[in-house]
Amino acid sequence: xxxxxxxxxxxxxxxxxxxxxxxxxxxxxxxxxxxxxxxxxxxxxxxxxxxxxxxxxxxxxxxxxxxxxxxxxxxxxxxxxxxxxxxxxxxxxxxxxxxxxxxxxxxxxxxxxxxxxxxxxxxxxxxxxxxxxxxxxxxxxxxxxxxxxxxxxxxxxxxxxxxxxxxxxxxxxxxxxxxxxxxxxxxxxxxxxxxxxxxxxxxxxxxxxxxxxxxxxxxxxxxxxxxxxxxxxxxxxxxxxxxxxxxxxxxxxxxxxxxxxxxxxxxxxxxxxxxxxxxxxxxxxxxxxxxxxxxxxxxxxxxxxxxxxxxxxxxxxxxxxxxxxxxxxxxxxxxxxxxxxxxxxxxxxxxxxxxxxxxxxxxxxxxxxxxxxxxxxxxxxxxxxxxxxxxxxxxxxxxxxxxxxx
Amino acid sequence: xxxxxxxxxxxxxxxxxxxxxxxxxxxxxxxxxxxxxxxxxxxxxxxxxxxxxxxxxxxxxxxxxxxxxxxxxxxxxxxxxxxxxxxxxxxxxxxxxxxxxxxxxxxxxxxxxxxxxxxxxxxxxxxxxxxxxxxxxxxxxxxxxxxxxxxxxxxxxxxxxxxxxxxxxxxxxxxxxxxxxxxxxxxxxxxxxxxxxxxxxxxxxxxxxxxxxxxxxxxxxxxxxxxxxxxxxxxxxxxxxxxxxxxxxxxxxxxxxxxxxxxxxxxxxxxxxxxxxxxxxxxxxxxxxxxxxxxxxxxxxxxxxxxxxxxxxxxxxxxxxxxxxx
Numbered sequence: 001x002x003x004x005x006x007x008x009x010x011x012x013x014x015x016x017x018x019x020x021x022x023x024x025x026x027x028x029x030x031x032x033x034x035x036x037x038x039x040x041x042x043x044x045x046x047x048x049x050x051x052x053x054x055x056x057x058x059x060x061x062x063x064x065x066x067x068x069x070x071x072x073x074x075x076x077x078x079x080x081x082x083x084x085x086x087x088x089x090x091x092x093x094x095x096x097x098x099x100x101x102x103x104x105x106x107x108x109x110x111x112x113x114x115x116x117x118x119x120x121x122x123x124x125x126x127x128x129x130x131x132x133x134x135x136x137x138x139x140x141x142x143x144x145x146x147x148x149x150x151x152x153x154x155x156x157x158x159x160x161x162x163x164x165x166x167x168x169x170x171x172x173x174x175x176x177x178x179x180x181x182x183x184x185x186x187x188x189x190x191x192x193x194x195x196x197x198x199x200x201x202x203x204x205x206x207x208x209x210x211x212x213x214x215x216x217x218x219x220x221x222x223x224x225x226x227x228x229x230x231x232x233x234x235x236x237x238x239x240x241x242x243x244x245x246x247x248x249x250x251x252x253x254x255x256x257x258x259x260x261x262x263x264x265x266x267x268x269x270x271x272x273x274x275x276x277x278x279x280x281x282x283x284x285x286x287x288x289x290x291x292x293x294x295x296x297x298x299x300x301x302x303x304x305x306x307x308x309x310x311x312x313x314x315x316x317x318x319x320x321x322x323x324x325x326x327x328x329x330x331x332x333x334x335x336x337x338x339x340x341x342x343x344x345x346x347x348x349x350x351x352x353x354x355x356x357x358x359x360x361x362x363x364x365x366x367x368x369x370x371x372x373x374x375x376x377x378x379x380x381x382x383x384x385x386x387x388x389x390x391x392x393x394x395x396x397x398x399x400x401x402x403x404x405x406x
Numbered sequence: 407x408x409x410x411x412x413x414x415x416x417x418x419x420x421x422x423x424x425x426x427x428x429x430x431x432x433x434x435x436x437x438x439x440x441x442x443x444x445x446x447x448x449x450x451x452x453x454x455x456x457x458x459x460x461x462x463x464x465x466x467x468x469x470x471x472x473x474x475x476x477x478x479x480x481x482x483x484x485x486x487x488x489x490x491x492x493x494x495x496x497x498x499x500x501x502x503x504x505x506x507x508x509x510x511x512x513x514x515x516x517x518x519x520x521x522x523x524x525x526x527x528x529x530x531x532x533x534x535x536x537x538x539x540x541x542x543x544x545x546x547x548x549x550x551x552x553x554x555x556x557x558x559x560x561x562x563x564x565x566x567x568x569x570x571x572x573x574x575x576x577x578x579x580x581x582x583x584x585x586x587x588x589x590x591x592x593x594x595x596x597x598x599x600x601x602x603x604x605x606x607x608x609x610x611x612x613x614x615x616x617x618x619x620x621x622x623x624x625x626x627x628x629x630x631x632x633x634x635x636x637x638x639x640x641x642x643x644x645x646x647x648x649x650x651x652x653x654x655x656x657x658x659x660x661x662x663x664x665x666x667x668x669x670x671x672x673x674x675x676x677x678x679x680x681x682x683x684x685x686x687x688x689x690x691x692x693x694x695x696x697x698x699x700x701x702x703x704x705x706x707x708x709x710x711x712x713x714x715x716x717x718x719x720x721x722x723x724x725x726x727x728x729x730x731x732x
Contacts, residue, residue, distance in 0.1 A: 124660050124691040143692070143730050150660060150691040151730075 002077025003052055004086055005036070007067040010048065011264075011320070014041040016068040023047070024056045030076055037073070044264065052076045057083050119311070121148035128153040137311040140188030140279040155183065190280045198339045205258070205345075205378040209337050210387050213370040214395045216353045220369060222401055237273065238298040240325065243397040244348065245269045245289040246404050248323055251390040255322050257343035258380050264343075272321025272341060273301065275308040283341055284308045285321045325350060335372035345378040346387065348394075407590050413583040415557035416446045416522075419564035420484065422593065424454050427482060430568055433460040433469055434486030434523075443488045444524065444583050470496035470521065474504045474573075477519040482568055487523035490577070491535050497542065504573040505548025520567045522576035525553075526616065526667045527704060527715050529581070536704035536711070538668035540615075543575040544644050544677070550598050551644040553577040555619035557587040559642055562596030570598060579617040601648035603655065607637035610725045611655040613678060614665035615641040618716050622665055625721035636725060644674055652678070653686055660691040661728040665716050670698035695724040 007017055017039040024036055035047040036056075054076040061073040075083050119136040121129070125148045129136045132153065139156045141148035187195075219239060227233045248255045248269045257264040269290040272283035284304035286297055307313050324341040329352040338349040351372040358368040373394075377387040397403045410418075424430045432438075432447055438461040441448040451459040462469035466487065473483035487493040500521065507515040526538035543549045550572050554560040560578070567574035604619060605626050612622040619640045626636040639655050641648065656662045662682050666675025679694045700714045726732045 122691045123688045127688045149730055 002057055002075050002081045002083045002086055003054070004072045005050070005052060005074040005076055007039070007061075007069050007071050007073050008048070009069045010039055010046050011041045011044070014069060015316075016066050016071075017041050018066045019061050019063050019073065020045055021063060022059055026056055026059060027079070028056050030054060030056050044267075050076075055079045057081060058087065060087070119148060120145055122150065124150050125153045138278045140186070140190065142186030142188055146189030152186065152188075155185070188279055194280050197342065201342050202339050205340055205342070205380060207337075207340065207376050208379055208384065208387070209374050209376055210384070210391050211335060211372060211374040212391060212395055213356070213372050215358075215399050216369045216371050219398050219401060220353075234294065234298050235301075237327065238294045238301060240350065240398070241271050241273070241286060241289050241297050241301070242292075242294050243394060243401075243404065244323065244325065245271060245292075247390055247394040247397060249290050250393060251386070253382050253386050254346050254377075254390045256345055256381055257322070258345060258378060263381055266322045268322070270320060270322045272318070272324035272344070273305075274324065274326040274338075274341075275305050277309060277311065282308050282313065282318050283321055283324055284313055284318050323347070329353060329371065335374055337374050338376050340376050340378055345381040346390075347376045349374040349376065407588040409586050410557055410589050411583065412557045412560055412578075412585045412587070413444060413446050413448075415561035415587075415589050416564055416578070417448055417450070418589070419561045419568070420447065420450060421453070423482075423565055423568040424450065424458060428458070429481040430484065431458045431460065431476070431481060432484045432486065433462050433473060435462055435464055435488050437461060437486050442486060444580070446583070447486065466492050466496035467499060471499040471503070473519050473521075474499050474517060477504070477517045477573070478507065478515045482518045482520075484520045484522065484568060487521060489535060489580075490523055490525035490539050491537060493521070493523065494539070500543075500549070500573060500575075501546050505546060508548070508572070516571045517573045518569075518571045520564070520570075520574045520576050522564070522567075523578060524580045524583075525577040526579055527699065527711070528579065529711065530706070530708065531580075531704070532706045533703040538666070538673075538699070540577055540644060540666075540668055540674045541672060541677070544674050548572065549645060550574045551577065552598055552642065553616040553644055554642055555582070555604075555614075555616055555640050557585065558589050559596060559602065559640070561589055562594050563598065563642065565593075566595045566598050569595070574598070577616055582617050585620070596642070599643045599646035599648055601651040602640045602642055603637060603651065604640045605636065605638040607635040607659065609635045609659055610637070610661040610663060610729055611652075611659045612636050612638045612663050612665060612721065612725065613641065613652060613655075613682075614638070615644060615674070616667070618665045618667050621716060621718055622721060625718045625725065628718060628722050629725055632726075632731075634725065634729060634731070641678075647678070647681075649681065649685065652682065656682055656686045657689045660689055661694075661725075662686075662690070663695045663697060663721060663724045663728060665697045665721055667699055667715055669701050670696055671701060673698060692728040692730065695728050697721050697724050 010017060020038040020040050022037045024030055030036060030050050030053060032050060032053055034050045036050045037048050038045055039048050055078060056074060057077050058075040061067045067073045075086050077083060120141060121136050126136065128150060134156060136148055139148050139152050142152050143149040223234060223239060252265055255266050255269055268288045271286045271289040274281050274283050286300050289297060321341060321344055323344050324347045326338040326347060327350040328336055329350050332352050334354060335351040336349050338347045340347045353369050353371040355367050356370040357365050360366050375387055375391050420432060432450060436443055437447040438451040438456065438459045470485055473485045476483045504517045508517060525540065527536035540553060543551050550570060552563050552567055552574060554563050564576060567576050605623055612626060614622045622638045626638055629636045637655050637659055639652055664675045664679045666673055668674060670676060675696045675698050679696045682694050697716045697720050702714060704714060705711055
């Protein structure tokens, strides 16, 4: 039986790929794992390894043309088979084939129950949530695919959600009444994914940590000057992301992925930023941050974080970050270590900016605003010196923004 | 109350109705001299004579048509099909005549007849004798379709079926004839169209009819061991369907499993599954499950034969799935 060969997602973010070269001719025998063609993805060019066996009967996408993921590129079958039906058949399903080359990124961090703003829930759970005035999106679902079911609504307490409120807001203290209980809380799909992915990351990637303090005075002053002339104030994060992108451009190793057989470099800097949700966390991505200005990053960040908190991100908006930051500074955390978010090989943990006595060059003691940052690196890809070089470059840029121009 | 078998309960119903009205006649293959293939008509020939208890040739279409004509003419025939498998030969008479003339004649004719006999899979009967055809009759407007699971229900429903002015399809099961249960000495009828809650529960509703009801009760005991309190609703009548009782149960438990020993496609089970999902949508915490026979012709090998049909284990598993405890 002749079968269609479909384009598959060869990178976490690939939506379409261009055929650079066919490595088999029509009539050639194709075995499992044989390189069929070379495909240029959004990140790199790589071999398409066949997951089908037989004789290559037709090439549908010639060299130089592009195919969207799940689009037919060839036909494999027995010699002499009539394949006219396959070639003229209806277009393939829009659903993407599983990405063989991207095992980690194929598992989204976000709740599987939430896609495009829709929350999977049983009809009864919807009615109960509406009666209680609870937003379904805030309830962790324990049913299949993260479906919110009756017990989830019944066991949900908004107070419990407030305890993990997004950065910047604190749960009101509950003096006098204990909020503790002995409940068994069902593990939501989202929490299962968080547990699995972060466990895999910490246990398979040998982490090491580099910490340093960055003087924030000049950046904060620069930001104040900029904001003084603007109606819409720019936050600190866009500056940090911009400098990180610039530093990453100069340190390829930190913007890559460990693929076992090889290390996949990424030409584009896709920066993830960890955002707390009531029932977990998610890392929306500012794509290609290296080519964007601070104001554009600011605008995108604002939109992404808003939608992240509302559980309204699309999978491609939170999968495949090449580098991630996590900021607990607004909670007053001075410094901390973060677990690397695959497929990235490093994550930067940002602490609070704190006025600190610093011994200056002339041995006088001056007060500086210091932010402690800790870089977690995957030692399979990044060695200590490489990580240190990147981090000190980032520090130099933040402390002396003109460095970026160099 | 006396404890009697399912077949004896049916016999009592026939006997009582024949004594009550001379228009009630029994006909079918070997129902007279041989007392019926499953001994349901035992002793009726001696009591009522050959004019009212008729052995017919092996001609299902012929004698079923004879009964349809007799019903139009004012009698109340009870046709025994030795099995509903053979009845396939005769459904033309039922679908084109029995259920049509009342409406097509503007009510001038009525068709007070009962067709009864074993339906559905049993054991060691092979591919051609193990089929449940409930949906064939439920599908066609004009029939009443009854499928009791206990001797008590069988007697009360058969008496009501004989007195009904519509053609009533009365589905029994080979495996049920020997089942015993309490049946009162005094006369009683059971209204067609009323389901019966055979076991009260709070966590999940098991909906079934005919022989699998007993399996549901067994499954409920198994579930109870795991702290799951299942309610078992015995439909008893498929047409008319007692939606009120079914829905009240589902609205209480929020979860339902339908058990039907027919194949799963376009079956009574899948119809009830759809009705519950449509009408109890906001009360459901999980999609309604259907436990049916596998979608294959029956295999003679006994182990496979039993595994093709609904089993207690399959019902327990489905109940746990709708409770998200699988």
